[in-house]
Amino acid sequence: xxxxxxxxxxxLADGILRFLEQEGYRAHWAASGEEADxxxxxxxxxxxxxxxxxxxxxxxxxxxxxxSQPGRTLPVLILTARDAVEDRVRGLDLGADDYMVKPFxxxxxxxxxxxxxxxxxxxQNLAIRHxxxxxxxxxxxxxxxxxxxxxxxxxxxxxxxLLSRTGQVVSKEQIIRAITPxxxxxxxxxxxxxxxRLRTKLEPAGIRIRTVRGFGYVLExxxx
Ligand code: CA
Numbered sequence: 343x344x345x346x347x348x349x350x351x352x353x354l355a356d357g358i359l360r361f362l363e364q365e366g367y368r369a370h371w372a373a374s375g376e377e378a379d380x381x382x383x384x385x386x387x388x389x390x391x392x393x394x395x396x397x398x399x400x401x402x403x404x405x406x407x408x409x410s411q412p413g414r415t416l417p418v419l420i421l422t423a424r425d426a427v428e429d430r431v432r433g434l435d436l437g438a439d440d441y442m443v444k445p446f447x448x449x450x451x452x453x454x455x456x457x458x459x460x461x462x463x464x465x466q467n468l469a470i471r472h473x474x475x476x477x478x479x480x481x482x483x484x485x486x487x488x489x490x491x492x493x494x495x496x497x498x499x500x501x502x503x504l505l506s507r508t509g510q511v512v513s514k515e516q517i518i519r520a521i522t523p524x525x526x527x528x529x530x531x532x533x534x535x536x537x538x539r540l541r542t543k544l545e546p547a548g549i550r551i552r553t554v555r556g557f558g559y560v561l562e563x564x565x566x
Pocket of ligand 1 (some may be wrong): 349350351393394395396
C-alpha cells in the first residue's frame with residue numbers, strides 16, 4: 343500500500359515515514375500543500391495522511407480539492423493540533439475519514455491506517471452500488487444503509503437483472519430468460535412475487551421498483 347504523508351515538519355515527517363516503512367507501507371512525503379496536490383494528481387496512493395497546519399496551501403484546501411474531483415475516494419486521515427476541535431469538525435465535513443490529534447502515539451496511527459486500509463479493500467470488492475444499496479457480487483452479500491440485507495438466491499438474481507438496467511424497463515420475459523439458466527425454471531407469477539418481496543425490503547430506503555403495466559419493471563434511478 344502506498345501512503346502519502348503531507349507534513350511540513352521535517353523531523354516529525356521523518357519519524358512517521360520510518361514507522362510507516364516498518365509497518366510495510368511504501369511511504370512518500372510531501373512537505374507542502376502544493377506538492378501534495380501535484381503528487382495526488384500524478385500518482386496513485388492508497389492512503390493519505392494530511393497535516394492541516396501547512397504554510398501556504400493548507401490541509402483543508404488539499405482535502406477540498408481532492409474531494410471535489412469525482413471518484414476520488416482515497417481514504418484521508420488528518421492530523422490536527424491539540425484542542426483544535428473546529429479543525430477536526432471542518433476536516434470531517436470536508437470528507438476526511440479519520441483524524442489524529444498531535445502529539446500522537448505511532449502505534450495508534452498504525453491501527454487507524456490499518457482500519458482505513460481494510461475499509462478501502464472492502465469497498466473495492468463491492469461491485470454494484472445503487473444509492474444506499476451495496477451488492478458484493480463476489481461474496482453474494484448485500485447491504486442497505488450499511489446494514490446487512492438478507493436476500494434469497496432468487497431475490498438476489500431478480501435484483502441483479504434490474505440493477506444491470508437501472509432506469510430502463512425490463513420485461514418479465516427478460517428477467518425469466520436471464521435467471522432460468524442459472525436458477526432453474528421461473529414463472530411470470532414467481533417474478534411478481536420476487537419483485538414484491540424486493541419492494542418490501544428496498545422501499546423503506548427510498549429504492550423504488552416501478553411497474554410499467556403491460557411492459558415490465560423499472561428500477562428507478564436513485565435520487566438522494
Ligand atoms: Ca504543520
